[in-house]
Amino acid sequence: MSNIIEIKNLKKSYKDVKAVKGIDFYVEEGKLFALLGPNGAGKSTTIDMICTALKPDSGSITVDGKEVGKGDNAIRKEIGIVFQDNFLDPILTVGENISIRGSFYGLKGNELKNAVKKVCETVGITDLMKRPYGKLSGGQRRRADIARALVNTPKILFLDEPTTGLDPQSRQNVWQMITKLQKENNMTVFLTTHYMEEVTDADYVIVIDSGEIVAKGTPATLKEKYAKNYLHITPKDKEKIVKTLKYNNIDFTVIADVYTVDIDKTEDALPIIDLVRDNIESFEVIKGTMDDAFIGITGKEIRK
Numbered sequence: 482m483s484n485i486i487e488i489k490n491l492k493k494s495y496k497d498v499k500a501v502k503g504i505d506f507y508v509e510e511g512k513l514f515a516l517l518g519p520n521g522a523g524k525s526t527t528i529d530m531i532c533t534a535l536k537p538d539s540g541s542i543t544v545d546g547k548e549v550g551k552g553d554n555a556i557r558k559e560i561g562i563v564f565q566d567n568f569l570d571p572i573l574t575v576g577e578n579i580s581i582r583g584s585f586y587g588l589k590g591n592e593l594k595n596a597v598k599k600v601c602e603t604v605g606i607t608d609l610m611k612r613p614y615g616k617l618s619g620g621q622r623r624r625a626d627i628a629r630a631l632v633n634t635p636k637i638l639f640l641d642e643p644t645t646g647l648d649p650q651s652r653q654n655v656w657q658m659i660t661k662l663q664k665e666n667n668m669t670v671f672l673t674t675h676y677m678e679e680v681t682d683a684d685y686v687i688v689i690d691s692g693e694i695v696a697k698g699t700p701a702t703l704k705e706k707y708a709k710n711y712l713h714i715t716p717k718d719k720e721k722i723v724k725t726l727k728y729n730n731i732d733f734t735v736i737a738d739v740y741t742v743d744i745d746k747t748e749d750a751l752p753i754i755d756l757v758r759d760n761i762e763s764f765e766v767i768k769g770t771m772d773d774a775f776i777g778i779t780g781k782e783i784r785k
């Protein structure tokens with residue numbers, strides 16, 4: 482598996498704001514990669530530098546073997562970008578907007594027509610091709626934005642918070658389309674988001690906060706490492722369970738006769754269950770969510 486993006490000691494400041502403070506990471510080809518972080522963490526700054534839209538202060542970025550700053554034109558031909566705010570012309574139709582973008586890449590005539598048709602089919606907006614972009618709903622616009630970013634058949638698709646501002650249904654639709662694109666075309670997808678549930682499907686996640694990497698791993702490993710799990714026990718005899726837990730120095734809380742013990746891993750519940758086995762009316766292990774993991778890593782709620 483080759484690394485399609487490699488980043489070393491990348492830094493960027495805006496006057497006295499250190500937006501990106503020397504980060505290192507790589508993205509494997511064909512994967513769904515997520516850069517996750519709270520507002521102002523440095524996600525857009527990082528993506529803008531990788532896409533050659535913003536010059537780094539120092540460090541190096543390689544995209545498909547080409548160095549940012551030296552091979553920018555070649556890099557631009559291989560990537561598709563959907564920024565947070567897109568500037569498609571609201572008066573022109575969806576098809577016209579995408580055609581203009583395609584012509585930037587040297588496509589013309591039938592080749593251009595076919596490319597536009599194909600991307601509209603891919604993202605499911607064929608029926609919207611003749612409609613002015615300005616008349617589309619939020620979810621339809623996002624699809625059109627993504628279609629436009631795909632017109633040059635990019636190797637890497639960059640999506641900066643692609644579902645922000647969409648209703649839950651449209652978010653889900655856009656998300657399904659993105660995962661389909663990645664799986665069916667072996668496209669590398671580089672995504673920034675602050676929606677925890679969106680990184681559940683990612684192959685790898687880097688969490689940044691205040692311009693620094695604060696955690697990395699697969700969604701499952703991040704959850705295992707940073708999200709607390711809980712053991713809930715409803716005992717037969719309340720006094721007895723208190724005695725047993727205290728005697729064994731196990732911290733617990735009680736709400737409505739349910740005794741809760743924080744545990745790191747699921748299997749850590751087993752010795753506790755063994756201790757109180759005779760006294761259990763019912764029990765359950767509650768697994769931490771990605772939201773819990775995010776709060777565990779950054780100490781912040783992630784949603785806007």
Ligand SMILES: Nc1ncnc2c1ncn2[C@@H]1O[C@H](COP(=O)(O)OP(=O)(O)OP(=O)(O)O)[C@@H](O)[C@H]1O
Pocket residue numbers: 495498499500518519520521522523524525526527675
């Ligand atoms: N053009 C700019 N001029 C000055 N400061 C900037 C500029 N762009 C970003 N910043 C600052 O740099 C820091 C990182 O911003 P960035 O937009 O990269 O974060 P982000 O993680 O993408 O946030 P969001 O989720 O809100 O988009 C923030 O403190 C931001 O205010």
